[in-house]
Structure formats: structure tokens, C-alpha cells
Amino acid sequence: MSDPSQFTYTLPNGLTILAEQMDHVRSATMYLLLPAGFTVDPADRLGTASLLCEMLIRGAGSRNSQQLALDLDNLGADRNEAVGPFNIVLSAGTLGRNLPKVLDIYEDIVRRPHLPAEELESCQELMLQDILGLEDSPQEKVILDLKRRYYPAPLNRDKYGTAEGVQAVTPESLTAFYHRQFRPQGAILSVAGNIDWPQLKEQAERLFGDWSGEPVAPATPAAHIPTSGHIAKDTQQTQIALAFPSAAFTDADYYAARGAVGVLSGGMSARLFTEVREKRGLCYTVYATHDTVKDRGTILCYAGTRAEKAQQTLDVTVAELRRLREGITMEEVDRVRAGLKSSLVMQQESTAARASSLASDWYYLKRIRSFDEINTAINTLSPAAILGYLDRFPVHDLTVVTLGPEPLTLP
Amino acid sequence: MPFYTHRLSNGLQIIGETLPTSRSVAVGFFVKTGSRDETAEEAGVSHFLEHMMFKGTPRRTALDVNLDFDRIGANYNAYTSEENTVYYAAVLPEYLPNAVDILADILRPSLRGEDFDTEKQVILEEIKMYEDNPGSTAWDHARRIYFDKHPLGNTILGSMESVAALSRDQMQTYFDRRYAAPNILVAVAGNFQWDELIRLLSAQCDSWPNACTERIRAGETRGVGGIHAIAKDGIAQENILVLCPGPPAESMFRYTAATLAIAVGDDSGSRLYWELVDPGRVESASCGTDTGEGCGLTVTSYTCDPSLAAENLARVQKILEDVQQNGITTQELEQAKNKIASRVVRASERPMGRMRAIAGSWLYLNEYADVDTELARFDAVDAHSIRAYLDRYPINHTTIVGYGPLGQL
Numbered sequence: 001m002s003d004p005s006q007f008t009y010t011l012p013n014g015l016t017i018l019a020e021q022m023d024h025v026r027s028a029t030m031y032l033l034l035p036a037g038f039t040v041d042p043a044d045r046l047g048t049a050s051l052l053c054e055m056l057i058r059g060a061g062s063r064n065s066q067q068l069a070l071d072l073d074n075l076g077a078d079r080n081e082a083v084g085p086f087n088i089v090l091s092a093g094t095l096g097r098n099l100p101k102v103l104d105i106y107e108d109i110v111r112r113p114h115l116p117a118e119e120l121e122s123c124q125e126l127m128l129q130d131i132l133g134l135e136d137s138p139q140e141k142v143i144l145d146l147k148r149r150y151y152p153a154p155l156n157r158d159k160y161g162t163a164e165g166v167q168a169v170t171p172e173s174l175t176a177f178y179h180r181q182f183r184p185q186g187a188i189l190s191v192a193g194n195i196d197w198p199q200l201k202e203q204a205e206r207l208f209g210d211w212s213g214e215p216v217a218p219a220t221p222a223a224h225i226p227t228s229g230h231i232a233k234d235t236q237q238t239q240i241a242l243a244f245p246s247a248a249f250t251d252a253d254y255y256a257a258r259g260a261v262g263v264l265s266g267g268m269s270a271r272l273f274t275e276v277r278e279k280r281g282l283c284y285t286v287y288a289t290h291d292t293v294k295d296r297g298t299i300l301c302y303a304g305t306r307a308e309k310a311q312q313t314l315d316v317t318v319a320e321l322r323r324l325r326e327g328i329t330m331e332e333v334d335r336v337r338a339g340l341k342s343s344l345v346m347q348q349e350s351t352a353a354r355a356s357s358l359a360s361d362w363y364y365l366k367r368i369r370s371f372d373e374i375n376t377a378i379n380t381l382s383p384a385a386i387l388g389y390l391d392r393f394p395v396h397d398l399t400v401v402t403l404g405p406e407p408l409t410l411p
Numbered sequence: 412m413p414f415y416t417h418r419l420s421n422g423l424q425i426i427g428e429t430l431p432t433s434r435s436v437a438v439g440f441f442v443k444t445g446s447r448d449e450t451a452e453e454a455g456v457s458h459f460l461e462h463m464m465f466k467g468t469p470r471r472t473a474l475d476v477n478l479d480f481d482r483i484g485a486n487y488n489a490y491t492s493e494e495n496t497v498y499y500a501a502v503l504p505e506y507l508p509n510a511v512d513i514l515a516d517i518l519r520p521s522l523r524g525e526d527f528d529t530e531k532q533v534i535l536e537e538i539k540m541y542e543d544n545p546g547s548t549a550w551d552h553a554r555r556i557y558f559d560k561h562p563l564g565n566t567i568l569g570s571m572e573s574v575a576a577l578s579r580d581q582m583q584t585y586f587d588r589r590y591a592a593p594n595i596l597v598a599v600a601g602n603f604q605w606d607e608l609i610r611l612l613s614a615q616c617d618s619w620p621n622a623c624t625e626r627i628r629a630g631e632t633r634g635v636g637g638i639h640a641i642a643k644d645g646i647a648q649e650n651i652l653v654l655c656p657g658p659p660a661e662s663m664f665r666y667t668a669a670t671l672a673i674a675v676g677d678d679s680g681s682r683l684y685w686e687l688v689d690p691g692r693v694e695s696a697s698c699g700t701d702t703g704e705g706c707g708l709t710v711t712s713y714t715c716d717p718s719l720a721a722e723n724l725a726r727v728q729k730i731l732e733d734v735q736q737n738g739i740t741t742q743e744l745e746q747a748k749n750k751i752a753s754r755v756v757r758a759s760e761r762p763m764g765r766m767r768a769i770a771g772s773w774l775y776l777n778e779y780a781d782v783d784t785e786l787a788r789f790d791a792v793d794a795h796s797i798r799a800y801l802d803r804y805p806i807n808h809t810t811i812v813g814y815g816p817l818g819q820l
Contacts, residue, residue, distance in 0.1 A: 025760050076749050076754075077753070078750070095752075237539050268465070269474065277533060335478070338482060346435050349760060
């Protein structure tokens with residue numbers, strides 16, 4: 001079921017180029033994944049990947065920091081630099097006609113960054129302020145702490161690193177990290193929008209064809225037993241976050257897992273929103289979401305509520321999770337399918353959504369899922385398929401992290 | 412792009428822009444009401460009412476509303492600002508009749524007492540959630556102080572006390588006052604048939620009442636001035652907002668204001684970026700304009716370690732002073748315009764983006780501007796218009812508000 005608007009090509013050096021031509025748009029978005037995520041941070045310098053990400057844009061090739069920003073801005077490139085568990089992700093959205101020039105600049109950023117030693121301290125200050133800012137973001141803090149307790153090392157790290165780790169980075173250690181991790185093998189360039197594939201392919205070969213370097217081993221997770229916990233803090237609301245195992249993106253049951261999450265949290269008529277918020281008025285925010293990290297899938301849930309209602313909120317939420325196995329109606333599955341199908345179609349209107357989706361498909365599956373393939377998977381969702389998935393991944397071994405005035409008891 | 416307008420006999424306005432290549436269609440009901448239209452006793456009622464609109468009608472229970480939206484896979488929600496309350500859905504083209512049916516139905520809510528009591532608890536939770544988020548709380552304080560007695564200073568959520576004291580009947584009275592047909596605009600963009608849309612909307616909305624209480628007019632304000640530090644325990648960072656006068660939504664100066672804000676405080680390559688973010692002096696910094704009916708403002712803000720707050724404030728004041736005296740360079744102007752052009756085009760590629768844009772133009776200017784017109788207006792911003800803008804809305808005429816650990820700035 002190959003789609004004539006989608007293209008893939010892997011250069012002999014290992015860099016993969018992905019593209020989707022969207023004729024109804026004027027813009028184009030590019031994603032570049034480089035295998036330098038926070039799971040490969042040196043253990044004594046946690047935060048290195050984020051520092052590198054910040055330093056990458058401070059001059060590259062013939063441009064200093066100011067010229068680089070100016071030229072990208074003048075090309076209308078709305079850019080973002082992010083650090084995930086496995087990759088540094090550089091992205092830029094612009095008009096399709098400007099994309100080739102933007103790509104030329106990104107080749108410099110990837111292959112010839114200046115990494116100016118005199119700017120490292122500024123980047124460290126920036127990151128220390130980010131770490132401080134987490135104290136004022138209880139929702140983000142509780143999710144990070146849940147992941148820290150739930151995932152095995154080093155998957156349990158985050159992009160912030162630690163204050164000590166950030167301060168321990170030196171210009172030399174940063175440059176060494178860059179040289180070790182920035183390799184064509186495993187790197188992905190994906191582009192979606194108003195583009196010309198033959199031209200793009202030719203340009204990518206010209207820019208990256210002579211890039212070389214041996215592949216680097218990804219981090220391997222250690223054995224681990226998750227633990228629940230509580231962060232005591234005098235907040236107005238108690239934050240509740242919980243996690244339990246699910247099917248990974250690569251698993252045959254992935255769509256069934258998405259179906260289960262949809263039944264719990266797919267729309268405002270889904271079970272968690274209906275039972276926790278609509279019927280009982282226990283909270284403003286409650287949701288479940290699916291998270292894939294490497295070879296494992298996880299369902300994460302979150303709710304925030306005043307301390308006096310927190311225990312009841314946890315009780316009702318967990319009861320809904322456990323009730324899944326007692327039965328799911330066709331009506332519910334139809335609603336989940338309608339929601340998934342609508343997102344699938346509407347993704348076609350966003351060059352950023354498509355470029356990002358191409359890249360993550362390739363990263364996890366080493367191929368691109370076509371529209372028809374996903375559509376078929378959505379159409380074949382059924383209560384039986386979701387219940388079959390729940391037999392393989394029953395709701396137990398919940399890891400719970402709370403943040404607020406008082407700890408809670410798992411029912 | 413084809414653009415259409417229609418007005419029902421009761422005064423309800425309908426506008427639409429069709430784009431046949433879209434994969435979806437977005438529809439929004441824009442009610443011209445918000446926190447600025449509330450009395451002190453009603454503080455928070457606009458936003459609370461927005462929640463209650465999803466709680467059912469004579470034809471639908473609260474659960475039915477959610478079920479019906481989810482059955483068609485709608486991407487739907489609502490939001491309340493100081494002066495607009497908006498209910499919207501994006502759907503696949505074949506479901507537009509369903510989406511219109513649900514939205515038009517919920518715009519005539521039952522406001523049942525039992526639902527009112529339950530939902531009040533949700534609103535109180537939302538207020539508590541904001542209290543744990545110093546960034547949002549800082550904005551509320553800043554607007555309240557800047558606007559003083561001007562109604563645009565009213566907070567959207569209201570307070571724990573005002574919401575707790577609200578009755579169902581007060582909400583009904585507010586609804587009757589503000590949700591009449593002439594005060595509502597329906598905007599649709601994307602892949603749809605105009606004639607069919609008008610038929611659907613006429614059938615459902617023709618009977619809506621046409622008597623509407625007008626918004627109490629309020630002119631421009633330049634802010635109270637001064638430096639206001641609000642100390643709060645348990646917060647790690649200091650949030651600083653520097654508020655200056657800005658153009659109202661109906662002013663053509665808004666293109667100039669948006670361009671200038673990008674040059675001063677966009678998250679890449681701006682004055683604030685180089686002065687504060689690049690050297691790591693703040694966690695984040697930005698500049699933006701917020702335009703309201705009859706009055707707007709420009710807000711420059713940053714969040715940082717409290718020990719750096721005062722030093723950073725001096726740097727911000729120096730930037731604003733310099734911009735006021737000298738404007739921005741030709742290079743900065745071109746850079747800002749290039750960024751905006753790309754953003755305008757990309758935002759227009761989704762029906763939701765166009766739906767918001769055409770509604771904004773129609774609500775405030777009673778005009779239609781297609782993407783190319785918008786682009787041309789930004790392109791026309793030059794040193795001359797920036798000078799004229801700064802003379803009218805000085806960016807160094809500041810009211811400064813701090814929220815965080817510091818008791819004084």
C-alpha cells in the first residue's frame with residue numbers, strides 16, 4: 001500500500017531522507033533527528049544533550065550566532081530545537097520555496113557548529129533557570145517524577161538533567177559528545193509540504209553524501225522495579241500521575257492500546273472525563289495518554305484536584321482503569337474510531353504534523369505508514385480487539401506519584 | 412478565496428470562506444461577551460456559563476452533548492476571553508450538518524440547577540489550578556493593576572468567592588442579556604457548501620431573540636503607571652510584566668504593533684532574545700500585543716531567578732527607551748516582516764486558522780481580508796508607520812508588575 005506522494009531514500013552513509021509532497025499547501029516543514037538524546041548524556045553530566053541543543057544554533061559554518069538567526073528569520077523559518085530520549089530534534093517550518101535555503105543552513109548546524117566555548121556559561125545559566133522554573137510548574141514536575149520512578153535507567157532521565165550535571169559540562173566534554181553522537185547512521189531528515197522530491201533528494205545527497213562516521217550504540221535500559229512516591233508541597237491542588245505497561249508502537253496490539261486509551265480519554269464523552277469530572281465535579285483536568293519509549297509502551301494518567309478531593313479522584317480514576325476489562329461497547333469503539341479517523345485526515349492539513357509523523361514512523365518502524373494502512377487499522381478496531389489487548393496488558397502494577405500537601409493511598 | 416455573508420432577520424450574522432482543497436471544515440459561534448461585560452457581583456459568570464453551555468438543552472443531556480460531538484470525531488471546545496466567548500468544532504466535511512446542529516442547540520442551554528452545582532466545583536478547581544501556576548496568576552494581577560477601573564481588567568475566571576456566590580438565576584439573567592442573536596457571529600471556513608450552511612443555520616437560529624443589551628463602552632487607557640511588586644510565598648521564580656498602551660482591535664495600527672512586538676520580543680533573533688535569553692539571564696522573555704475593543708496593550712514580560720529580576724528590569728527599560736526614541740532598524744523590520752509572512756501563510760493552511768482570522772476581521776472591522784490582503788498589510792509596515800505608532804502608543808509608558816518571591820522591585 002505505498003502512497004505515491006511519499007518518498008524514502010537512505011544514503012550509503014546511513015542518513016535517511018523522508019518526504020511527503022502536499023500539493024494543496026504553500027508551506028513546508030523539515031524535521032532533523034540526530035541520535036543525541038538525553039538517554040546518552042554522560043552519567044556525570046546529565047543535561048549535556050540539552051546544552052548541545054542550545055549551543056548548536058550559536059553559530060555554524062560561515063555564520064556567527066547573530067547571522068545564523070538573522071538568515072533563518074529572513075527565510076521565515078519558524079524553528080524549534082528539542083531534546084527527546086533518543087534524539088535531538090531540529091525543526092523548521094517555512095514557505096516551500098524557502099526550504100532549500102533553510103536546508104543549506106541546517107547542514108552547517110549539523111556538520112559545522114561552532115559550539116563557542118565562551119557561550120557555554122550562558123547556556124548553563126539558561127538551563128539552571130529552566131530547572132528552577134520546574135518548581136513553579138507542578139503539573140510538569142509530577143509527570144517527570146513519575147517517569148523517573150517508572151522507567152528503567154537511562155530511559156527515566158529527562159531533558160533538564162540535574163543542576164550538578166549541567167554545571168559539570170565543559171567546552172571539551174560538550175564537543176566530545178557532539179563528535180560521538182552526531183553521525184549519519186540513524187539520523188533522519190523528514191520533509192513535508194510544498195516540495196519537489198527529485199530536487200530535495202539531489203540536494204540532500206549533495207549536502208550530506210560525504211558525511212561519515214561509525215554508528216553509535218544506543219543506551220540499554222537496566223533492570224528496574226518501579227516505585228510509587230509522594231512529593232510534599234504546599235500547593236492548592238494535589239497532582240496525581242500514574243503509569244502502567246501497555247503495547248509499544250511497534251507491537252501488533254498498538255492500535256488496540258490506542259483504542260483502550262480512547263475509551264478512557266478519547267473525547268469528552270470518554271470514561272475518565274465523564275466519571276471524574278462531568279458526574280462528580282472532582283477536577284478540571286483528567287486524562288490518559290499513550291507513551292512509547294523505545295521498545296515499551298505505557299499508559300500515563302493525570303488528574304489535578306484540591307487536597308480534600310484527591311483521594312476520591314484517585315479512587316474513581318483507578319476504578320475506571322480496572323473496569324475496562326469488564327466490557328467495552330461497540331458504541332464506545334465507534335466514537336474512538338471517529339476521533340482517530342478525524343485526526344488522521346486533519347493531519348493532512350499540517351505540514352508540521354506530517355513531517356513529524358514521517359520521522360517517528362521511520363525511527364520506530366523503519367518504514368512510513370501510509371494513510372490507507374492507518375485507516376484500515378482504525379477500521380478494524382473492535383471491542384474484542386481491545387479486550388484481547390487487555391488480556392496481554394492488564395491494568396495492574398500501577399506506579400503512582402502525587403505532589404501536594406498529603407500523600408494518597410492506592411485503592 | 413470565495414467569501415460569503417448573510418444576516419438572519421433576528422440579526423445573527425454568518426460569514427464563510429470556502430476552500431475546496433481543505434480536508435475539513437471549522438465552524439465557530441462567536442458571542443461578543445466576556446469578563447468585561449460582567450458586573451462585580453457576576454465576576455466569572457461568562458466563563459462559568461461557557462462550561463454550562465455543554466451541560467445540555469431541552470433536546471440533549473450533558474452526556475448527549477459530549478456523545479454527539481465524539482460520534483462525529485469532532486475536534487471541539489470553547490474559550491472565554493475578556494470580550495468574546497467562542498464555541499467551535501472542526502470536523503470532516505460530511506459531518507458539518509451534525510456539528511452545526513449540536514453547536515446551535517447548545518447555544519440555547521437549559522442551565523439545570525443540578526448541573527450548575529456540579530460544574531461550579533469544576534470551575535473552583537480550575538481557579539485553584541491557576542493559583543498553582545504563577546505565570547498565569549501574574550498575568551491576571553498585571554491586567555487588574557494596569558486597567559484599574561477599566562472593565563478590561565476584569566479577570567476571566569473570577570474569584571473563589573465570586574464564583575461560589577453565583578446563582579443559577581444570575582447566570583440566566585446574564586445569558587438573556589448577552590446571548591441574543593445580534594450579539595453572535597457564526598464563522599465557517601474550509602470545505603463546505605454555503606447554501607446548505609445557511610439553510611441549516613436558518614432552521615435552527617431563526618427563533619433566537621433579537622433583543623440585546625449593548626456592551627458598556629470604554630475608551631482607551633494608558634495604564635496606572637508605577638512599579639507594583641506582589642510578594643507570594645512558595646514561588647521559585649520572579650515573573651515580571653511591563654505593560655504599555657497598545658492599539659485597539661479595530662485600529663489598522665495593529666499590524667504595526669504586531670510587527671514591532673516581533674522585533675522587540677520574539678523567541679528568536681529579537682532585542683529581548685539577545686539581551687536576556689541568549690546570555691542566560693532569564694528562563695524566558697517575550698513581547699506581544701493584546702488588542703481589545705476600543706483599547707489594547709503591549710506586554711513585555713520575562714521570568715527569571717529573583718536575584719536577577721532588578722538587573723533585568725533595567726535592561727528591559729533600556730530596550731524600550733531605545734525603541735521609543737529610535738524605532739527599530741531596517742534590518743529588524745525586514746526580519747520581523749519575513750517571519751510574520753511565513754506564519755500567516757502557515758496558519759491559513761488549516762480551516763481553524765482561517766475561521767479565527769475571518770471572524771476577527773468581521774467582529775472588529777466588519778470587513779473581510781483574505782490571506783494576501785493580510786500579507787500586504789504587514790508588508791506595508793515601514794519606519795514611518797512605526798514612528799507614528801510609537802508617538803501614539805509609547806512603548807516606554809510603562810506599568811510594571813512583579814509577582815514572585817520579591818516584596819519590592
